[in-house]
Amino acid sequence: MSSDEQARLGQLRDEIDRVDREIMDLISKRAECAQEVARVKMEAHPGEDVFFYRPEREAQVLRRIKESNPGPLSGEEMARLFREIMSACLALEKPMHIAFLGPLGTFTQAAALKHFGHSVVSVPLPAIDAVFREVESGAAHYGVVPVENSTEGMINHTLDMFMSSPLKICGEVQLRIHHHLMVSPKHKDEEIIRIYSHQQSFAQCRQWLDTHRYGIERVTVSSNAEAARRAAEEPGTAAIAGDMAAELYGLEVLAASIEDRPDNTTRFLIIGREEVPASGNDKSSILVSMRNKPGALYQLLEPFHKHGLSLTRIETRPSPSGTWAYVFYIDFEGHVEDEQVSRVLSEIDEEAVELKRLGSYPIGVL
Known part of the structure; x- marks a missing residue:
């Protein structure tokens, strides 16, 4: 190695060390801000179970990071780095317990870590209904369950759990599946x-x-x-x-990668106990039961067309009670706080036997 090369590399390494110190200082300042946010919330709600994690806020931050990223790292990679910083900052006050379909090492755990970061406590459970119960009881802050695979379609057990569960959908995450x-x-x-x-x-x-x-x-x-x-x-x-x-x-x-379709992807849902405010780029999910009569499906879908809402998924499930002819699981773009969504749901409610709002949540960022 020439002396010029050694000198240039030495300068670059000194620069990297300086930048690393600046990054460390800024991350520490961000963590202090996160701690202050937690203190403000706890003082405003003494004795209450305060939610420090805000899905809509984190989605907004990650979208802004991807949009304003100057490179050379990709926007996706930069957002992943910030995902871990936010996860670590949030865990300073109270690490979240995230229930998922176990055991350890499943794709569902990988989806949970992708969405929440690695500073959470992972809670593996043996079945999808056990994940729902863990969150319903408050033993876990959130749960992660598979709902749809691009090759094999919907996970019916997950859809059926929403018929009786009071839990809300708080988010989604997509994971490329390599077998x-x-x-x-x-x-x-x-x-x-x-x-x-x-x-x-x-x-x-x-x-x-x-x-x-x-x-x-x-x-x-x-x-x-x-x-x-x-x-x-x-x-x-x-x-x-x-x-x-x-x-x-x-x-x-x-x-490696023996899956038949190279774009094989599974979508997972984040389930929790509270509703999520609008983030600016949201999706909503509902369950609707319709009377068994001619034109029932048309009556269900017509309001979406009239008000210009885009459907992203519609699935039919049998009713557990046997009294409904049709139970439809529907995903569509928009948030319940949006005026168009409110109108659509109002019109559907007039014709439906029952309408259950499963939640509005940010469209997956990572």
């Missing part, structure tokens, strides 16, 4: 006679498995993380799971 075939390093030289995975993962990798692992027994288990745990212990077995599960159980990836 890997993985084995334990100590068993990697052995012939694979069995593959473990969740039924959804098998469905999303069906073509790859039929082409590359045809004839090998496929055993469905409760989660991809459980599949990884079994593959770590049992010789002659492999698992289909994601990066978190591979890292957690020390598995080696034999084949």
